Amino acid sequence: MAYSDxxxxxxxxxxxxxxxxxxxxxxxxGIVGAPECGDVMKLQIKCDESGRIVDAKFKTFGCGSAIxxxxxxxxxxxxxxxxxxxxxxxxxxxxxLSLPPVKIHCSVLAEDAIRAAINDYKTKQGQxxxxxxxxxxxx
Amino acid sequence: xKLPIYMDYNATTPVDPRVLEEMLPYFxxxxxxxxxxxxxxxxxxxxxxxxxxxxxxxxxxxxxxEIIWTSGATESNNIxxxxxxxMYRDKGNHIITNVIEHKAxxxxxxxxxxxxxxxxxxxVDKYGMVHAEQVREAMTDQTILVTIMHGNNEVGTINPIxxxxxxxxxxxxxxxxxxxxxxxxxPIDVEQMGIDLLSCSGHKIYGPKGVGALYxxxxxxxxxxxxxxxxxxxxxxxxxxTLNVPGIVGMGKAAELCVQNQSHEIENVTRLRNxxxxxxxxxxxxxxxxxxxxxxxxxxxxxxxxxxxxxxLMMGFSDIAVSSGSACTSASLEPSYVLKAxxxxxxxxxxxxxxxxxxxxTEQEIDYAIERVCVAVEKLREMSPLYEMAQEGIDLSTVQWxxx
Numbered sequence: 001m002a003y004s005d006x007x008x009x010x011x012x013x014x015x016x017x018x019x020x021x022x023x024x025x026x027x028x029x030g031i032v033g034a035p036e037c038g039d040v041m042k043l044q045i046k047c048d049e050s051g052r053i054v055d056a057k058f059k060t061f062g063c064g065s066a067i068x069x070x071x072x073x074x075x076x077x078x079x080x081x082x083x084x085x086x087x088x089x090x091x092x093x094x095x096x097l098s099l100p101p102v103k104i105h106c107s108v109l110a111e112d113a114i115r116a117a118i119n120d121y122k123t124k125q126g127q128x129x130x131x132x133x134x135x136x137x138x139x
Numbered sequence: 140x141k142l143p144i145y146m147d148y149n150a151t152t153p154v155d156p157r158v159l160e161e162m163l164p165y166f167x168x169x170x171x172x173x174x175x176x177x178x179x180x181x182x183x184x185x186x187x188x189x190x191x192x193x194x195x196x197x198x199x200x201x202x203x204x205e206i207i208w209t210s211g212a213t214e215s216n217n218i219x220x221x222x223x224x225x226m227y228r229d230k231g232n233h234i235i236t237n238v239i240e241h242k243a244x245x246x247x248x249x250x251x252x253x254x255x256x257x258x259x260x261x262x263v264d265k266y267g268m269v270h271a272e273q274v275r276e277a278m279t280d281q282t283i284l285v286t287i288m289h290g291n292n293e294v295g296t297i298n299p300i301x302x303x304x305x306x307x308x309x310x311x312x313x314x315x316x317x318x319x320x321x322x323x324x325x326p327i328d329v330e331q332m333g334i335d336l337l338s339c340s341g342h343k344i345y346g347p348k349g350v351g352a353l354y355x356x357x358x359x360x361x362x363x364x365x366x367x368x369x370x371x372x373x374x375x376x377x378x379x380x381t382l383n384v385p386g387i388v389g390m391g392k393a394a395e396l397c398v399q400n401q402s403h404e405i406e407n408v409t410r411l412r413n414x415x416x417x418x419x420x421x422x423x424x425x426x427x428x429x430x431x432x433x434x435x436x437x438x439x440x441x442x443x444x445x446x447x448x449x450x451x452l453m454m455g456f457s458d459i460a461v462s463s464g465s466a467c468t469s470a471s472l473e474p475s476y477v478l479k480a481x482x483x484x485x486x487x488x489x490x491x492x493x494x495x496x497x498x499x500x501t502e503q504e505i506d507y508a509i510e511r512v513c514v515a516v517e518k519l520r521e522m523s524p525l526y527e528m529a530q531e532g533i534d535l536s537t538v539q540w541x542x543x
Contacts, residue, residue: 003454008454011451011454011455014522017521017522019527031524031541032541033540033541034540034541035484035485035486035489035525035535035540036484036485036486036489036540037485038448038465038474038485038489039448040524040525040540041524042524042527059522059523059524059527060522060523060524061446061447061448061523061524061525061526062448062451063448063450063451063454063465064450064451064454066448066451067451067522116541
């Protein structure tokens with residue numbers, strides 16, 4: 001199965017790889033997936049006072065399509081408010097990256113990662129700082 | 140050095156130019172049907188087929204009359220397993236195999252299970268090996284066939300075929316060996332090893348695709364198989380159909396070339412495989428060899444690169460052709476059943492790459508591959524949340540994953 005040019009481009013030149021300080025109250029962290037399933041995505045957002053996403057980072061264990069989906073997700077959420085970012089649908093990621101049916105789960109995971117990061121951010125904002133930083137964490 | 144580099148010799152091999160040369164006349168002037176008994180075209184084709192039969196037989200210490208031509212090892216396995224089961228069903232209904240056989244063995248066994256047979260799928264040890272003792276314990280007075288592969292196609296482990304064969308002889312149970320990965324490339328002697336049926340294929344030995352052979356013992360005991368394909372009664376009635384003469388000629392020549400240079404090729408391929416292995420292990424931490432450390436086919440190297448997913452790793456060196464046990468390389472989304480049977484966690488199974496080299500692999504290609512693979516692994520680990528967590532000292536096995 002050949003990869004689309006856009007998947008290859010995101011794989012070769014991933015946007016926004018890295019990590020933000022997960023203890024920062026303005027940072028939301030989402031970790032979705034599981035190693036047994038062959039993909040784990042960590043997506044982080046950083047918001048300004050008005051709730052607009054000013055930075056986003058990701059790290060992904062997964063196939064090229066999973067890497068591309070999360071890379072694209074970080075690009076798309078930047079500059080949006082958290083509520084706008086929640087509107088991003090996995091089908092848009094599928095279309096943008098021309099993902100074949102067998103890779104649709106990668107886009108679903110990216111959408112889930114955005115939601116998990118925003119949930120974490122909202123939890124932190126609603127409660128006092130110091131809430132559990134990730135959807136998945138050591139216990 | 141020409142790119143892309145081929146390192147998937149366990150999947151298939153290129154046809155050796157000397158083999159192709161031998162085949163060409165049988166597409167052109169010598170196009171006869173080997174079953175045509177009344178003219179020169181037929182005689183010519185028959186003579187070529189019989190020469191190839193001799194070449195294949197001598198690679199395993201058999202006689203030419205014991206070789207049946209097929210379309211490939213999948214068909215050979217089907218004839219051996221279903222053919223023996225149907226022929227000997229009055230004697231018993233039990234078959235013994237193991238969980239990491241090729242699907243061309245597992246699926247015929249499962250088919251028989253649905254048709255009144257009982258099949259024992261033996262587990263393998265952590266190296267992917269089956270032991271004679273396990274086979275002994277599984278045997279009952281209903282056992283009619285044991286089918287165990289010689290060299291595993293994914294992890295390369297070589298089974299103790301001689302010991303299992305000896306046991307089968309003692310118990311008078313027929314013994315079939317799928318020798319796809321070892322035929323003509325490793326020393327095999329059907330007499331010494333107590334093998335009654337053996338499957339092999341042309342395209343794994345620098346011969347053409349679409350041709351294979353099945354060894355069927357004729358003496359002590361005389362083994363009979365019910366045909367799977369019925370028709371003109373070719374190949375002692377066990378496999379009807381006009382013979383693929385050019386393919387057969389190619390397989391014969393390919394077997395001859397492999398046998399002639401067997402020890403030299405084993406030495407050369409082992410040296411190159413070890414160079415690749417050492418190059419990767421010296422540079423990359425947390426990588427694991429899958430399969431047996433010493434009892435393995437010399438051209439196979441199967442490694443799990445922890446924290447990195449196999450398909451994305453393959454994308455990182457797309458100018459080197461390898462294969463992966465990762466789910467993402469198949470339609471099923473399930474990682475390799477072979478690696479799972481070795482007890483690997485799904486994470487390690489998803490992180491595996493199979494490098495398999497061969498006759499035309501060069502030292503320069505090995506060195507290039509080492510560099511490319513290391514760079515790709517390092518880059519992907521920097522991008523891996525699992526690697527980051529491990530660096531932070533988090534034990535990944537204690538993490539509650541939000542599985543999807």
